[in-house]
Amino acid sequence: MKRAVFICVVFISELCTAMAAEPVEASAGAAAIRSDAALRQRLAAMPRGDTGRRRQLYTQQPCASCHGVDGRAPTVNWPSVAGQRIEYGYKLLQDYRQGLRHEGERAAVMRDAVQGLSDRDLSDLATYTAQLVPAQRSTAGRIAGTEVQNASVEQLVRYGHPTRLLTACASCHGARGEGGNRAQPALAGQNPAYLVRTLLDYQSGARANDPARGMRHFAAKLSRAEIDAPAVYYAKLPGSARPGSASAVPAH
Amino acid sequence: MSTRPLLLALAGLGTAGWLAAAALAQSPAAAPAPAAAFAPVAASATRSAAKPPFLLPPVSGEALAHTCAGCHGTQGRLGDEAFVPLAGMPAAPFVQTMQDFRSGRRPSTLMGHITKGLNDAELQAMAAYFERQTPAPKSSAALNPLRPGVTR
Amino acid sequence: MKRRQLLQSAAAACTPALAAGLSLPGLASAQAAAGHVVVIGGGVGGATAAKYLRLFNPALRVTLIERHATYVRPCGSSEVLNGHANMASLSVSYDALRSRHGVDVLIDAVTGLDATRHQVLTASGQRVSYDRLIVSPGIELMYGAYEGYSEQVARTAMPSGWIPGEQTALLARQLQGMRQGGTFVLVAPPNPYRCPPGPYERAALMTEWFSKHNPSAKVIVVDPKDSFVTDETMMLGWNRLYGFDLPDDYAKRMAPKVDIKRHGKPGMLRWVRARDGGRVLKVDARSMRVETEGEVIQADVVNIVPPMRAGALARTLGLTDKTVWCPVDRPSFASTLLPDVHVIGDASIADAMPKSGFSANTQAKTTARAIVEQLAGRPVPEPVWENTCYALAGKDYGLFVADVFRIVDGRIARINGDERYLPLDITPKQIRLAARYQRAWLRTFTEDVFA
Numbered sequence: 049m050k051r052a053v054f055i056c057v058v059f060i061s062e063l064c065t066a067m068a069a070e071p072v073e074a075s076a077g078a079a080a081i082r083s084d085a086a087l088r089q090r091l092a093a094m095p096r097g098d099t100g101r102r103r104q105l106y107t108q109q110p111c112a113s114c115h116g117v118d119g120r121a122p123t124v125n126w127p128s129v130a131g132q133r134i135e136y137g138y139k140l141l142q143d144y145r146q147g148l149r150h151e152g153e154r155a156a157v158m159r160d161a162v163q164g165l166s167d168r169d170l171s172d173l174a175t176y177t178a179q180l181v182p183a184q185r186s187t188a189g190r191i192a193g194t195e196v197q198n199a200s201v202e203q204l205v206r207y208g209h210p211t212r213l214l215t216a217c218a219s220c221h222g223a224r225g226e227g228g229n230r231a232q233p234a235l236a237g238q239n240p241a242y243l244v245r246t247l248l249d250y251q252s253g254a255r256a257n258d259p260a261r262g263m264r265h266f267a268a269k270l271s272r273a274e275i276d277a278p279a280v281y282y283a284k285l286p287g288s289a290r291p292g293s294a295s296a297v298p299a300h
Numbered sequence: 301m302s303t304r305p306l307l308l309a310l311a312g313l314g315t316a317g318w319l320a321a322a323a324l325a326q327s328p329a330a331a332p333a334p335a336a337a338f339a340p341v342a343a344s345a346t347r348s349a350a351k352p353p354f355l356l357p358p359v360s361g362e363a364l365a366h367t368c369a370g371c372h373g374t375q376g377r378l379g380d381e382a383f384v385p386l387a388g389m390p391a392a393p394f395v396q397t398m399q400d401f402r403s404g405r406r407p408s409t410l411m412g413h414i415t416k417g418l419n420d421a422e423l424q425a426m427a428a429y430f431e432r433q434t435p436a437p438k439s440s441a442a443l444n445p446l447r448p449g450v451t452r
Numbered sequence: 453m454k455r456r457q458l459l460q461s462a463a464a465a466c467t468p469a470l471a472a473g474l475s476l477p478g479l480a481s482a483q484a485a486a487g488h489v490v491v492i493g494g495g496v497g498g499a500t501a502a503k504y505l506r507l508f509n510p511a512l513r514v515t516l517i518e519r520h521a522t523y524v525r526p527c528g529s530s531e532v533l534n535g536h537a538n539m540a541s542l543s544v545s546y547d548a549l550r551s552r553h554g555v556d557v558l559i560d561a562v563t564g565l566d567a568t569r570h571q572v573l574t575a576s577g578q579r580v581s582y583d584r585l586i587v588s589p590g591i592e593l594m595y596g597a598y599e600g601y602s603e604q605v606a607r608t609a610m611p612s613g614w615i616p617g618e619q620t621a622l623l624a625r626q627l628q629g630m631r632q633g634g635t636f637v638l639v640a641p642p643n644p645y646r647c648p649p650g651p652y653e654r655a656a657l658m659t660e661w662f663s664k665h666n667p668s669a670k671v672i673v674v675d676p677k678d679s680f681v682t683d684e685t686m687m688l689g690w691n692r693l694y695g696f697d698l699p700d701d702y703a704k705r706m707a708p709k710v711d712i713k714r715h716g717k718p719g720m721l722r723w724v725r726a727r728d729g730g731r732v733l734k735v736d737a738r739s740m741r742v743e744t745e746g747e748v749i750q751a752d753v754v755n756i757v758p759p760m761r762a763g764a765l766a767r768t769l770g771l772t773d774k775t776v777w778c779p780v781d782r783p784s785f786a787s788t789l790l791p792d793v794h795v796i797g798d799a800s801i802a803d804a805m806p807k808s809g810f811s812a813n814t815q816a817k818t819t820a821r822a823i824v825e826q827l828a829g830r831p832v833p834e835p836v837w838e839n840t841c842y843a844l845a846g847k848d849y850g851l852f853v854a855d856v857f858r859i860v861d862g863r864i865a866r867i868n869g870d871e872r873y874l875p876l877d878i879t880p881k882q883i884r885l886a887a888r889y890q891r892a893w894l895r896t897f898t899e900d901v902f903a
Contacts (some may be wrong), residue, residue: 107407108407108881109881110407110881110885112406112407113406117405122396122397122400123390123393123440124389124440124444125384125441152380153380153892154380156382157382157885160881160885163881163884164881239440240444240445241440241441241445241447244443244445245440245443248443276445279445280445280446283446356858356859356860356867359833359834359858360833360834363817363818363821363833363834363835363836364836366814367817367836367837367838369900370813370814370838370896370900371840371889371892371896373896373900374503374899374900375507381895382888382891383893407882409850409852409874409878409882409885409886409889410840410852410854412871413854413868413869413871413872414838414840414854416868416871417867417868418856418868
């Protein structure tokens with residue numbers, strides 16, 4: 049109980065610090081988009097999509113080409129999208145369309161890929177990928193012999209670090225890496241190279257579309273080993289599909 | 301000047317000669333008939349695909365891999381780019397991906413066209429070459445904490 | 453003990469230096485044993501050959517002889533004309549070839565060749581000995597092919613810029629400064645020529661620019677040909693972007709595959725084919741008139757892409773035949789006229805391979821491999837080549853040609869099926885992505901050649 053209370057306190061204080069540390073943006077619009085409140089509004093306004101056209105959209109746009117016909121990335125160069133939370137998929141695609149993600153050439157390809165798509169299209173895509181079944185084990189690599197999940201990684205992921213004020217990954221991304229109610233993405237079964245690249249991009253500031261700078265603030269404190277190990281941890285967690293549900297859209 | 305008509309005549313002669321020799325090189329692939337693009341490859345005077353790829357002598361995986369470098373980087377090494385780096389890619393997904401391009405199962409801009417010139421043995425040979433290459437430092441393959449050879 | 457340690461550490465320190473092409477006395481003989489390959493021409497073909505020779509055998513000594521201290525790349529040079537790039541961005545340095553790959557880059561002009569003695573003669577008086585020689589001399593523009601045209605006219609009034617440099621900058625100034633409602637005439641060349649889609653990409657990009665900055669301008673492409681590589685996809689782009697109506701024969705054969713708009717009235721861009729009198733007879737720089745078989749056009753800006761032949765150096769060195777291009781033995785691109793000399797790139801007679809940077813790049817690699825194997829006493833392996841080039845019909849409208857070549861019945865032939873181009877029924881999204889890939893390809897291709 050004490051530990052739980054402590055974690056909550058740490059978490060809340062972290063959040064307050066993060067929000068206080070948000071610099072004055074050059075454009076008020078950009079700041080608004082990045083705040084938690086704005087995110088809630090965007091998600092609340094997400095249109096409900098059309099089942100029939102979703103698969104066609106996914107294949108034509110052409111998402112399937114890189115992310116796999118089944119939503120499982122064929123190589124480590126791209127993330128898997130199968131079984132991702134609908135709200136996160138929607139937020140992510142909107143972020144690309146609005147030019148909020150620009151961490152490199154691959155983000156530029158994604159920006160091109162979603163040009164001209166409507167909110168309904170984005171909702172359709174996010175809904176379609178959510179019900180695809182993710183790989184049950186990461187295909188990114190095999191290790192000879194059995195792999196023991198390092199106890200300290202488990203500690204970091206589930207409980208954070210009390211003195212370094214590191215939030216537990218699980219507090220936002222779920223106890224089983226299934227993601228969270230405020231569009232925090234599912235991480236279970238994800239391509240570990242992508243997770244590493246993501247944390248490095250947050251660490252360097254190349255990626256800056258996280259609400260209230262939460263991820264940047266967190267990543268800034270991590271050593272490279274503390275990036276690699278959780279990436280492996282999550283890659284090995286079994287993912288699951290989320291057929292048909294847009295259940296986590298928060299109340300207004 | 302008297303040399304100019306001579307030059308023009310030479311150019312004309314030269315052009316005619318080149319046109320004959322270069323018809324294969326410069327003429328667009330589609331012949332006038334609308335159905336030509338859907339017709340199976342047929343040997344003809346102007347069609348340059350005379351023999352199916354699998355009847356030709358084998359080419360090394362490395363030689364094939366070097367034809368990819370213009371987009372995919374020397375020895376398949378690329379950092380942050382729109383194209384996918386190939387250095388260090390495991391052989392099985394490489395072969396599967398290329399076969400999917402060739403069959404159209406995976407949509408593409410030009411990879412479908414390229415893979416139609418490669419048979420399965422050639423894909424395997426290319427895959428083996430790329431798998432052996434050290435990925436560039438900023439590529440996903442280099443960042444992958446589960447890449448082969450990393451001790452934990 | 454100390455001396456041995458010192459020598460060992462000196463050797464260790466010098467290994468990178470060795471890799472960088474400098475040699476110590478003992479190591480020089482090892483290199484001499486491996487061989488010395490000289491490459492003439494620091495363009496796409498020559499630079500790729502020099503780099504890959506060193507990659508294939510780091511013990512080889514490789515010397516690249518090039519006239520100009522930096523290279524101005526023709527690929528993408530039309531983007532200077534519409535302001536999407538500047539001349540500086542076309543410049544490529546030879547530094548990486550030197551420092552990363554250990555190529556000796558000699559900035560000098562070649563004046564002659566002693567094939568018997570295996571020596572190249574340079575303007576500065578050097579005699580450079582070789583075990584094998586690769587010549588990649590590029591093209592020579594035949595300014596004199598049209599009455600009224602000359603290099604002088606190209607430099608001052610009617611630029612070509614097909615080999616980029618000052619004329620490119622002049623053309624950019626002329627085009628961007630053209631009066632409102634002016635006429636831009638682009639004279640396309642006869643086959644064979646460097647970069648088959650190039651003139652049409654240039655016309656398209658200028659039409660796009662004029663549409664914004666000079667909406668009453670006219671763009672006329674006059675052509676001694678009736679077709680060109682990428683014609684269907686390029687003209688479909690013109691049809692969609694610039695109100696261009698396809699010629700009837702094209703419209704008829706493309707209509708089953710894709711919706712084609714019939715605009716009904718002339719757009720900004722016109723393509724005058726040979727059959728419609730597009731072949732140029734003469735030009736007049738003073739009056740800015742272009743006379744074709746069909747008409748006399750009064751122009752404000754004229755860009756002429758003249759007929760071409762193998763670079764003058766190929767003739768000087770005795771590598772051309774009566775076709776004014778260089779005949780070669782296909783597996784190794786060895787000249788059929790001189791021993792131990794290879795000719796690659798635009799200057800070579802390569803059957804079905806278009807004259808393009810990508811062709812030169814893959815020819816350089818197979819030739820480098822052939823030479824490395826021959827010098828080691830091994831057989832020349834079976835070659836494969838590609839020509840995979842992206843082009844633009846507009847800033848966000850990408851297209852390409854994709855060829856794979858092998859030797860079939862003694863000649864170089866395409867072997868990857870009927871389809872070369874972007875499919876006509878491709879989605880707008882993929883067209884946009886193809887434009888993204890064109891930009892990426894310019895970067896990655898330049899790096900594969902020079903870095």
